[in-house]
Amino acid sequence: GAVVSQHPSRVICKSGTSVKIECRSLDFQATTMFWYRQFPKKSLMLMATSNEGSKATYEQGVEKDKFLINHASLTLSTLTVTSAHPEDSSFYICSASQRGGLETQYFGPGTRLLVL
Amino acid sequence: AQTVTQSQPEMSVQEAETVTLSCTYDTSESDYYLFWYKQPPSRQMILVIRQEAYKQQNATENRFSVNFQKAAKSFSLKISDSQLGDAAMYFCAYRPNAGNMLTFGGGTRLMVKP
Numbered sequence: 001g002a003v004v005s006q007h008p009s010r011v012i013c014k015s016g017t018s019v020k021i022e023c024r025s026l027d028f029q030a031t032t033m034f035w036y037r038q039f040p041k042k043s044l045m046l047m048a049t050s051n052e053g054s055k056a057t058y059e060q061g062v063e064k065d066k067f068l069i070n071h072a073s074l075t076l077s078t079l080t081v082t083s084a085h086p087e088d089s090s091f092y093i094c095s096a097s098q099r100g101g102l103e104t105q106y107f108g109p110g111t112r113l114l115v116l
Numbered sequence: 117a118q119t120v121t122q123s124q125p126e127m128s129v130q131e132a133e134t135v136t137l138s139c140t141y142d143t144s145e146s147d148y149y150l151f152w153y154k155q156p157p158s159r160q161m162i163l164v165i166r167q168e169a170y171k172q173q174n175a176t177e178n179r180f181s182v183n184f185q186k187a188a189k190s191f192s193l194k195i196s197d198s199q200l201g202d203a204a205m206y207f208c209a210y211r212p213n214a215g216n217m218l219t220f221g222g223g224t225r226l227m228v229k230p
Contacts, residue, residue, distance in 0.1 A: 032216055034217075034218075038159075041225075042222075042223075043207060043220045043221065043222050043223050044161075044207070044220050046217065046218070049216075049217060091159060093159075093161065095161070095218075097216050104149075104151070104163060104166060105211075105216070105218055106163070107153075107160065107161035107162075109158070109159070109160045110159050110160065
């Protein structure tokens, strides 16, 4: 149980285009989903927290208009990187907290984004 | 603000031996949760073990156990009978009772020698 999927696992795009990453909780309802960014050999950096049906809460320094987050249902959150630039290239990871669970975050397998 | 510190960027252990990874944290809260996550080369974050701060008993999951010292704000992970598959990055994380945001340490890369 407590499986989180992400799609796509890898994406290459041209500079200026937008990319959407999906995060799904497969076997549980996720009241809260989180989006992280991870640079090579570094720890996870929280970008934003999203609750189903409400606006995401962004961490300081994260551009809301650049990283659009939608949490339309209890099993799906999306991160859209708008007008991507090479510096947006990174590994993006989502996680989800289970409703009524043991306060644990379960992580997706991550999405590697490369912007050319 | 809470901080989590992992003072060992890299550790090495011989297969079948025991290794301990260190983690300290800073918080003014009295009730919180602590976690160890493993990130293998696939980069999938896997929960290894969880500790509730109100529990005095150290959590154990098979070969993985923790030494939770609340007064010292220390939360080390002991891996017994190390296996090649244990090689990974290990992250210590803190979560306050009120709220659900995780604060991660910088990570420790564990290498297992055959």
